[in-house]
Amino acid sequence: MTATDRFTGFVDRAHASGRLVVQPRMGFGELHRMRAGLAAVREADATTVGTVTLDSYTRCLDDGTARRALRDDPAGLNGFPLLAHGVPAVRALLQDCSSAAFPVQIRHGTPRPLRLFRAMAEAGADATEGGPVSYCLPYGRVPLARAVAEWSAGCELLAAQPVPPHIETFGGCMLGQLCPPSLLVALAVLEAMFFQEHGLRGISLSYAQQIHQGQDLEALAALRRLAGERLSTTHHIVLYTFMGVFPRTEDGSRRLLAESARLAVHGGAERLVVKTPAEAHRIPTVEENVAALEYAASVAAATSDGAGGRPRATSSDGADGPCATSSGLYEEARTLVDAALETGRTIGDCLVRAFARGVLDVPYCLHPDNANRARATIDARSMLGWSRAGGMPVAAGGAAPVTARHLTELLTFNRRRFDRDARRHPPRSAS
Template sequence: MSGYFDRFVAESRRRQTLVVQPRMGMGNLHTMQAGLRAVAALGLPAVGTITIDSYTRVGDYTTSLERLAAGEELNGYPLVSHPAGATRAMLEGLHGPGFPVQVRHGTARPLRVFEKLVEVGLDATEGGPVSYCLPYSRLPLADAVDAWAESCRFLAGATEHGHIESFGGCLLGQLCPPSLLVAMAVLEGCFFRRHGVRHLSLSYAQGTLAVQDRGALRALRALAAEHLADTTWHVVLYTYMGLFPRTPNGATALIRDSAQLARDAGCERMIVKTVSEAWQIPSVSENLSALRLSAADSGIRTAPSALEDSFFEETLEEARLLVEAVLDLDDDVGTALIEAFRKGLLDIPYCLHPDNRAAATCVIDDRGALAWGERGGLPLPRAAERAGGDRLGSDELYEMLNHVADRYDTNKYESGLV
């Protein structure tokens, strides 16, 4: 297969340019093609995206075409349902060395999606056995692990350069301490490698405090270097995944800050959000504007501070403890992940999946950083449980969920003083 995706990112890294990427998917072949063509025509170091629709995500491959036939719009592209020849024709003249395309899907059972993306000539996708099960599905984790193991083996066998981006660094990332995000990204990378995939990317979702994020991204690189040395990998930053600012200036400032974070931390790729995230599915033109904004390089880099170094050391120590505790459970990474959640050695705050204990909690501390409230059974030192105290009430949780949006929607940002 092509390997366009990895080569494109590697060349951009050599040039020290950030690759930007939208989260874009339309159901109709012509509108999907037009969207990809518009991104390719920007002349930016950009990757195209085909995001799958919600019917396909739950294994329904007929309703999407029925809705399209009825003249309705979808929230993504029904890759499995459209004939392979039609998708190949849609991609013709677009997908190539100068404009690779990644499939983003959100399903806990990805084999049909993987089979179809290979059939149409693509080789890059994303997700993970944990990160596309616990937040998005009620499927038992053991079933998701089996499904992802089979899917990874298929991708590795059917392609020479099959690439998977772990979504582990985005697990409810708006209220999850960075060490757990870093650990999950690395553990899913180990899972992919175990099942034959050698081309990876590791995600991290922008949090509540830039200096903490910079330290966490350094920790992600350090831990990945320890555990994934025999693979090709890069780091991708997601603009904040929680509740987005409601004002145009606030949203613009957050997008601009996320791009600055990506550059400060040396991220190779960035998943971009738009000013309309708070109220609608973004249009193509809004995606293009966000890509231009994110690709604009200020030329200013923030030098590491003592506080950043402290966050780096803290995150690396905690993430290493989590990764090692899981890998010590079983030689098979998938079995280890299942057992870790059963024992509470992995526990995602505020995740309601039946296989997640939800005994660990996260708070935003007086620095504005994401911190552990209660550790539950996580194998972390007692000092990690800085906040302690009783369980949060609904008012406190609501305030934390709105923390970033409210901060960016202040008069400072609304007046354009960003």
């Protein structure tokens, strides 16, 4: 039996003791700044794991440009240039900073991860993330079949390590917003099944907070149920603080972050990837990341009774104890998974063919291998739903076509809502 990787073991122990693991999305160009950032996250007053987020040049495998930027303007890099630094330097960084008590995940964003995975394996990384769909369709024009082939080889390379690293599917965060939850759940499960098919055993499934807390609770329950039905591997659920257009006010941002922390507890997620109030304006500093981690952890602790992460009793008005909606989200996600699995022999084949036939279709995604015939909207209940289904086996509401002005309104829904609430009410404490 394959030994449990450090990342999986840490999250499992934290959850068993009733603690939510919180994690930043943080990366810096210079080794000393990356080391200092990891140290600060490790010492935060929260249960944390570390993050090394790669820069955009490295994500595109343009390590030559990354090396020049590292030489000429390292502070200008928007992440950590892993390939430019080289395996020995990265190995030393991880040996200094990571441990069983503080595992580190490398986040990358590339549809062609084989070179990166090879370097990560040689450097001894605890964990990584992404997926053949979620790191292909939103990020460029690499053909989906090519991405699937390279992800297949990369996952098998990782699985061949003495202790394979943990891997997280990014499918539940597709485009960050305006993707109905049933498709997010289906993509997360399909990518997790892809990882399992290629031999990986420590897996997490992501879901990005959307715009309606009850619908998000229903989605998290559906994700956990489907993962339990389709995976035989050790797995957990990770929630992302809203990844779309962030509130402009600090109070609005803190309200949104607090809602995601409460959602993580009520939805039973084991890990929360946070954003900071700086997100609407620029890349956050180390100090801002640590402050966001500590705030999210304090809200989660106040929401939980500390026993296995269960939410404490709440008032009858549901203000602190939201109820999940009951919209058939699990059934719709299961239908999408089953329809995709009918198209091919392997999970990879199924993903390629399902998108080619429009059985899976991400709304507003312009990648050439995405049919882009499905459309989503926000209904009168402030819930995300289908206005047009395209070729997918889902029911659409038949709403009017989304105009450019309406699309802008949809994309800024959470920003306007939380900024408006921040102006109407004083800041809310964690307790």
